[in-house]
Amino acid sequence: MILIAPYITAFLQQRLPIERSASPNTCDSYADSFRLLFEYSSRSMNIPPSQLQFEHIDASLIVNFLNHLETTRGNSAGSRNTRLAAIKSFMRYMEYRAPSALEQIRRILAIPSKKTDTRLVRHLTSQEMQSILDSPNPTVRDGIRDRAMLHLCFAGGLRVSELVELRIGDITVHPQASVLIHGKGRKERCLPLWKETASALRAWLSVRGDVLTPELFLNARNASLTRSGFEYILAKHTKAAEKHCPSLSTKRVSPHVLRHTCAMTILQATKDLRKVSLWLGHSNMQTTEIYTRADTTVKLEALESVIAPKLRSGRFKATDKLIALLKAAPIMRSEKSSK
Numbered sequence: 001m002i003l004i005a006p007y008i009t010a011f012l013q014q015r016l017p018i019e020r021s022a023s024p025n026t027c028d029s030y031a032d033s034f035r036l037l038f039e040y041s042s043r044s045m046n047i048p049p050s051q052l053q054f055e056h057i058d059a060s061l062i063v064n065f066l067n068h069l070e071t072t073r074g075n076s077a078g079s080r081n082t083r084l085a086a087i088k089s090f091m092r093y094m095e096y097r098a099p100s101a102l103e104q105i106r107r108i109l110a111i112p113s114k115k116t117d118t119r120l121v122r123h124l125t126s127q128e129m130q131s132i133l134d135s136p137n138p139t140v141r142d143g144i145r146d147r148a149m150l151h152l153c154f155a156g157g158l159r160v161s162e163l164v165e166l167r168i169g170d171i172t173v174h175p176q177a178s179v180l181i182h183g184k185g186r187k188e189r190c191l192p193l194w195k196e197t198a199s200a201l202r203a204w205l206s207v208r209g210d211v212l213t214p215e216l217f218l219n220a221r222n223a224s225l226t227r228s229g230f231e232y233i234l235a236k237h238t239k240a241a242e243k244h245c246p247s248l249s250t251k252r253v254s255p256h257v258l259r260h261t262c263a264m265t266i267l268q269a270t271k272d273l274r275k276v277s278l279w280l281g282h283s284n285m286q287t288t289e290i291y292t293r294a295d296t297t298v299k300l301e302a303l304e305s306v307i308a309p310k311l312r313s314g315r316f317k318a319t320d321k322l323i324a325l326l327k328a329a330p331i332m333r334s335e336k337s338s339k
Helices: 005-019 024-045 059-071 077-094 099-109 126-133 141-156 160-164 195-208 227-241 246-250 255-270 273-280 290-294 296-304 320-338
Strands: 178-182 188-192
Touching: 005 024, 005 077, 024 059, 024 077, 059 077, 059 099, 077 099, 126 141, 126 227, 126 246, 126 255, 141 160, 141 178, 141 195, 141 227, 141 255, 160 227, 160 255, 188 273, 227 255, 255 273, 255 290, 273 290
Parallel strands: none
Antiparallel strands: 178 188
């Protein structure tokens, strides 16, 4: 029997960050996946997580765990596939470290990912977005910070992790305002900023103070802002904006919705999918194509450039059986009512 704890520790502390140069977000996501798996395995077999053996983690347990994520925890198929990808990565790591369990490993690697629905991206209208941007109070320190964060998140199409990890040195305000973004997969991109966004950032820098924390945005204790902290701030201002824009009450606004809204704004303004991809930092153009499905203007241009086929006029002529059925319908209803 092989104790799994030493191997999972080496996988998370050495294999991912050192040998594979995985980002901290990837390491955190994998660690969370194994935490859920080991907690589920511990409850199922009544064994402490630290005493789990590698042989306990077989294909049937993994399948039951994945079903548990969807049925009990209410996770989507995409989240299920993310957890499965982490498990498979660990199993490939164990192929050369536990040759006696090779058959068990291959059975787990053969578990298929689940197909996911491809829905239209959720985004906000220009009026809804403006209502949220106007919500913070620009006369108090927290309001100045919130306004700068919301403007920057929308203007740059930032992921929430990219926003909270920004440092003061990543912002350039003279001569041309720009921001250096450390994106997903260690991909950096530099984006110019609107004058309004640059003005909001200058206002925040003027009241931020000389705090030793290197991150650009701070919480109430002058520590770096967290992902959940920004999500709370966005939800607060979205709720306040509903008074001026009632349509927001029917929408679920998350930081990623602001990113989608930025992408749709750029696409509608430029009609250039490549520019949207560069702005968002996508490594694959197929990822960016989701926005063309949500943009009706692209389809309208195609519709207007093609001559529609002619519609031949005609007159419907019912068959004798259909006419007889229609004539008999009132008689059938009267018979039923008399009964």
